[in-house]
Amino acid sequence: MSDDFPLGLLFGLLFLLICLSAFFSSSETGMMSINRYRLNHQASSGESSAVRVTRLLSRPDRLIGVILIGNNFVNNLAASIATIIAIHYFGEVSGPAIATTLLTIVILIFAEVTPKTYAAIKPERIAFPASFALEPLLKLLYPLVWLVNIISNGLLRLTGVKQIDGNAASLDRDELRSVVHEAGTLIPHRHRNMLLSILDLENVTVNDIMVPRHEVAGIDLDDDLDSILAQIRTSQHTRVPVFKGDINNIIGMLHLRNAARFLSRDQVTKAAIVQEAREPYFIPESTPLHTQLLNFQQQKRRIGIVVDEYGDVEGLVTLEDILEEIVGEFTTDVAGMQKEIHPQDDGSYVIEGTANIRELNKTLGWQLPTDGPKTLNGLILEHLESFPDGPACLQVGTTRMEIIDVHDKLITSARCWQHARRSLRND
Known part of the structure; x- marks a missing residue:
C-alpha cells in the first residue's frame, strides 16, 4: 500500500493526525477546566466565544461525545498509517510492534500530556478557539453522537446518575468561603472579611449579639415623673423600651425624637409618654441573623426585643448590631x-x-x-x-x-x- 501512497504524503498525513489528536485532547481538558463562573460572567456580557462555550457545556455528554469520537478516529487512523510506514522500513514482522511503540510515545508526549497540561493552565486560550470547530463538528456528527450518548447515558442511569446537563454546578456556603479566601489580592482584605461575615450570619442568632436584659436602659413607668424626664433628656440612646415595673412588661418603644412633642408641653404626663411609644417588636432568641436582617427590612424596624420560649425578655437587638457583624465595629478604640x-x-x-x-x-x-x-x-x-x-x-x-x-x-x-x-x- 505504501507504493500507492508516497511516503512523504503518509508522513504529512500522520503529522496532521497527531496535531488533530492534540487538538481534541486539549479541547477536552480546556472545556472541562474552564472557570464556569467567569465564563457565565463573560457570556452575560455578550462575549460570543463565551456564549458558544456555554452552549457546548450545557450538555457535557454531547461535548465529550464529539471530542472522543474525533480523538479516537484520528488516533486509530494515525496508528494505521504509522503501521504502513513501519512495515515499509522494518518489514511485516517487527514493523507493527515498532510502530505501536513509537506512536504511543509520540502521542503521549505531543498529543496528550503537553497539550492537556497547557489547556489545564490556560483553559480559555484553548476552549474559546476550539469552540469554533467543535460546534459545527457536533452538528455534523450529531446522529453518531446521539447514538453514543443514548448508550452511555443509559449506563450512567444504572449507576444512579440522573442529571446529565451541565447547568447544575453550584457552590455551597463552605465552598464559597474557600473561593473568597483564595481570591487573594483580587478582593481587598476588609471586603473579604465582610463577605465572610455575611456567609456566617446563618450560623449566628440574635441571642449571640443582643444586649442582655441587665444592660438594657429603659423607662420604668413606676419611677417618678421627674426621674423619667431626666432619663429621657440625658439618654445616650435613640430608642428606649418603656415598661411598667419589670422589663418583661414592656409597653412600647419610645423614639426620643418624638419626646420633643410632650417635653415642650407645660405639663407632661406618663400617659403622654405611653402615647408616643410605638408597639414593641418581639424576636425569638433563636432567630438567625440573616433572617432577622430581612425581618427588620420587611417590618420597617430598627430594634427588637429578644424573648425566650416562655416569652420572657432576654435582651434587645438592633439593626446596627447586625450590620456590625458584617462590617465590623464602627469604632476602633x-x-x-x-x-x-x-x-x-x-x-x-x-x-x-x-x-x-x-x-x-x-x-x-x-x-x-x-x-x-x-x-x-x-x-x-x-x-x-x-x-x-x-x-x-x-x-x-x-x-x-x-x-x-x-x-x-x-x-x-x-x-x-x-x-x-x-x-x-x-x-
Whole structure:
C-alpha cells in the first residue's frame, strides 16, 4: 500500500493526525477546566466565544461525545498509517510492534500530556478557539453522537446518575468561603472579611449579639415623673423600651425624637409618654441573623426585643448590631468598643464577667469557644464545673484566665492573656 501512497504524503498525513489528536485532547481538558463562573460572567456580557462555550457545556455528554469520537478516529487512523510506514522500513514482522511503540510515545508526549497540561493552565486560550470547530463538528456528527450518548447515558442511569446537563454546578456556603479566601489580592482584605461575615450570619442568632436584659436602659413607668424626664433628656440612646415595673412588661418603644412633642408641653404626663411609644417588636432568641436582617427590612424596624420560649425578655437587638457583624465595629478604640475590657501594662486584660465572648473574640482577635456560654462568667464556670470559692486559674485553648473578683455567685472580673497552647486543665 505504501507504493500507492508516497511516503512523504503518509508522513504529512500522520503529522496532521497527531496535531488533530492534540487538538481534541486539549479541547477536552480546556472545556472541562474552564472557570464556569467567569465564563457565565463573560457570556452575560455578550462575549460570543463565551456564549458558544456555554452552549457546548450545557450538555457535557454531547461535548465529550464529539471530542472522543474525533480523538479516537484520528488516533486509530494515525496508528494505521504509522503501521504502513513501519512495515515499509522494518518489514511485516517487527514493523507493527515498532510502530505501536513509537506512536504511543509520540502521542503521549505531543498529543496528550503537553497539550492537556497547557489547556489545564490556560483553559480559555484553548476552549474559546476550539469552540469554533467543535460546534459545527457536533452538528455534523450529531446522529453518531446521539447514538453514543443514548448508550452511555443509559449506563450512567444504572449507576444512579440522573442529571446529565451541565447547568447544575453550584457552590455551597463552605465552598464559597474557600473561593473568597483564595481570591487573594483580587478582593481587598476588609471586603473579604465582610463577605465572610455575611456567609456566617446563618450560623449566628440574635441571642449571640443582643444586649442582655441587665444592660438594657429603659423607662420604668413606676419611677417618678421627674426621674423619667431626666432619663429621657440625658439618654445616650435613640430608642428606649418603656415598661411598667419589670422589663418583661414592656409597653412600647419610645423614639426620643418624638419626646420633643410632650417635653415642650407645660405639663407632661406618663400617659403622654405611653402615647408616643410605638408597639414593641418581639424576636425569638433563636432567630438567625440573616433572617432577622430581612425581618427588620420587611417590618420597617430598627430594634427588637429578644424573648425566650416562655416569652420572657432576654435582651434587645438592633439593626446596627447586625450590620456590625458584617462590617465590623464602627469604632476602633478597644476601650470604646468594649467597656468591659481594661488593658494592662503587662499585655493582659482585666475583663468583666458579663463581657460577651463573641465581642471579646472580635475585639482582641482571640478564639474562645462560642458554641456554649455567651459570657466570660459562663465560660469560666463551664470549665471549672463548680463555683469558685475564691481566686482560681484555668486555661481555655490559648487563653489563660485568672479569676480576680467573685460577688453574689458571679465572677465579676478576671485577668486574661494569651498563652502557649496546652491541654485544658485547672490550676
